[in-house]
Amino acid sequence: MKSRDDQYVLRLVVATGIASVVTQLLLIREYLSQFQGNEFVIALILFGWLSLGAAGTYTAGRIATGSGWISPSRGKLGWLSLLLAALPVVVIFSVRLLRDTVFLHGRSVGFYDTAVFVFSTLCAYALLVGFLLPFSLYVLRARAESDPTRRVYIADGIGDMAGGALFSFVLVFLVSPMQAVAVTGTILAVLAVVVAVSDSDHPPRRIVAGAIVCASVLAAGMVLERWTLSPTDGSSLVEYRETRYGRITVFRDHGQVTVFQDGAPTFTSGDIVTAEEAIHYPMSQLEKPEHVLLISAGSGMLRELEKYGLQSVDYVELNPDVAEIQFRYGLLHRIPGLRILYRDGRAYLSQTSKRYDAVIVCLPEPDTFQVNRFFSDGFFRMVRKRLTRTGILAFSVEGFENYLGEAQRQKVSSLANTAGLHFSYRLLLPGQRIHFLFALQPLNPDIPGLLAARGIPTRYIGAYFQGNVTRERIAQLDALVDASAPLNTDLSPHLMRIMLGQWFAKHAASPTLFLWAVGVVTAVYLIRIHRPQWVLFTTGFVTMGSEILVIFAFQIFFGYVYLQIGLIVTVFLAGLIPGALLTACCGFAPRRALLISDGLLALLAGCFAWMLHTSSAAPPALAFWGFGFMVSLLCGFQFPMAVSLAGGEKAAGAAFSADLMGAALGILITSTVLIPNVGVVWAAALLGVLKIVSLVSNGIYGTNQQT
């Protein structure tokens, strides 16, 4: 009986892992839909999740061990797991409903407001998840003859990996967030009931009643899901899709259709200005254009292109749903010669041999790693190779009305300098958006004149260009380009740093206070922990930092291939289990094993940095997966070793906590400080340095103890 009950507890740990990872991914998407989708916010969400989780595990170590006031039991574990199963519905609904209650409808929110909102809404769930893992361990340990730490760690790893895979490969394609929560919540609830019932101190009737309440909450989530997304401003929600790349909602208001992606309006019917500027600014420069490549497209753009009687228009769109919805609601129209390619624009450019007269990029602001790849030196080089001798590259960024702010000026300068490396001539056109035209032949700023000469009719350009985009304004903008502004390269995304700075400036905030606060809390934490936990802290840091690095580097070299990104995330979890299993057959003493594994982690990070630095072309994809697997393998290997070295009943909770704290800081510092400031190569090298510091400090500690 005893071993069967233990098996149920381990299965519950697996189910908790599945449910928590699915909820984590759903919440990231939810927050991104409600707030700004830049890297700082993504890092903030993950940081909040992991640091609150760390606080939960720490709390478990304090209150559920020894003479703590909660004695571990299967009944309590079952009740807490039942609560965990239903909680995602409450959290997701509160995020959706409180967003417009706390903040003004339609208003974007700054960093600190986002941080407080994320932490407030996340804390109950993340604390409970963090608490449950060590609590499960204590439940098992209360009856086990051998230390169950390794088994719990492996079960958690299996659950996390299965949750990641389940979401990335199945749920995201098939079900809505509330349906996904219902699927994982039901599995968790059933196991919670089984575990609780196995505890003779807890009457089954109560836990069954609890399970019914939990099921009701999960069902209510599904029933009310669409209502929570309905607008309050008089428009109507006509389409709602959870795609693999994020949420798409379509609203209709008095005949106007607006497509929102992750809560931000991206395309609106009848947006003549955007369509005419994006298409006619570059196309007017070409004598006889035949082939055009559009990287993404917005409302009305294909209609404008049709005026040129082109032989072919290749429209590359990463997210098929974006194109499909635009065609369905009449924002885009099929034109002769149109070919739609659902793939990553960079991946397409690197493989096609076709030459184009114009490559027109219609993407949002480069404030994420994903979009930044289309504004980098590597991308401009690719485009140059695929353009005809008279061909033209066009892209745009957010513009200005009457004054170019300093951050915006640096952004424009960096882009002008970077693209300028590959083209002889540039023309910068100011306006609501700043349009960049690059070519190997001189460019003519008299766009209305060129269009008139070719008989191309427009509604906006002909009537407004001479007032909004005067020669004087064009000259002023060009004169403001700072020739010394750094280049925006794939491996060192300078633009990201500017964009983050601009976002903070817009909300009159600075990340300094936050980073100082994080630094102080981390310093206090590090002073209090023991050496084995320090090793786990640095390993957690390096593992999550490496994961972000690998995802970013993979995108740079291979394009955004969703399934492969899912594979990377899964690979980073897959190594944990064999790593933990390896400890059983490893003959080294725990301290020596930690030193060796630290050394290997440092070496791996160094090798990864070296590989990125020396690669002129894409390294084999296997190298990325292999690196991810090895990092997670060593992480999985170190965990039981560190717990064993630390000893004591509270060590497991503290170890989980150290791992999570390290992971939280790893993701925050790597994505918001290291990559934007020093680039991918140096970020990888610095992760290696951190592991060397861990190695040295652990080695010195060991030597001191021996002496």
Place this chain on the structure above:
Amino acid sequence: MGCGLGVMCASVPAYALWPFGGKQSAGADADDIIGRVFKGDAPETVWKWSREASFYQNVDGSTVRCGICPHRCMLAPGDRSVCRSRVNVGGKLYSLVYGNPCAVHVDPIEKKPLYHFKPASRAFSIATTGCNLRCLNCQNWEISQAKPREVRHVELFPDQVVSQAIRTGCASIAYTYSEPVTFYEYTRETAQLAREAGIANVLVSAGYINRAPLLDLCRWIDAANVNLKSFSDEIYRKLNGARLQPILNTFQTLNEQGVHFEMTNLVVPGYVDDPDMVRRMCAWILEQLGQNHPLHFTRFFPKYKLDRLAPTPVSTLERFRELAMAEGIRYVYVGNVPGHSGNHTYCHNCGKCIVERQGYFITANHLESGRCRFCGTTIPGVWS
């Protein structure tokens, strides 16, 4: 039995409890975004582009009260005003932006928008940093929400502004982009010199100004476009950080002083698109200002912090235009919609199109000495 906590919960909005002021509780009410004085933020000494301000009182020998706008900032030595461009240095109030614009352009007068004032002419347009409002959808936030030393400037004292306007062939000087109320002294003295040189003066403003300074300015101003951002005090507080009544007072003063002015109403979806509110607004305009002041309903696009809203549907603007004209306002336009027939001017008597516009170009003009060529009716405005 009643629950005290319940009463409190019902009367206190959730955002009032938000630690960072999700809706920035700064004024008398919890949900307004009215700006605050910047305590101890003034430079130690004034600089080349400083002038002692007009319309202020020394309250107690060191503290001053600015009288330019309804904020009536009370500034101790070292404090900076809500608009960011006025400081108390040594018990005197100084404007820091005199002769120091950060944006200088030549624009078509239709861009302001002014459709009944010197059509097809050009306006030499200047702005300095600062604004006494906090509009969440500000198009020029990088200058309006900035302090003078945070942006690039050019030196252009009033006489230089006038000579540049003449050199560039402009019929008017427009004080625009950010908020001319905050660079009042610069505006006033430039306007005076411009008048002497035969150049007209155009004020493009949110109208948040006190009566006394406005009366003084009216002596030199030839035309104005003033935003009537909504007809709700609550929305003014939420979206703009201002109050409605002072702006209504501004319209009354301009009307009383005979300044040609046009009104702009930016229709923000979910906030300013209530037909009942538009009806009330039109009724007030008709009663207080008359039928002849042009009214522009302009299309909102997501901007600055209000960037998670859809643009205004064109049909909403058309509906409001029809509604306002049905109420009795004679000249109502649709703005920010290229190629729309609501950009043209139609004679209020015969209904014929008398000024046809394609963007900033006049493609047909059927006015003769300010009268409709078809029926001879006088069309309100300054046409030459």
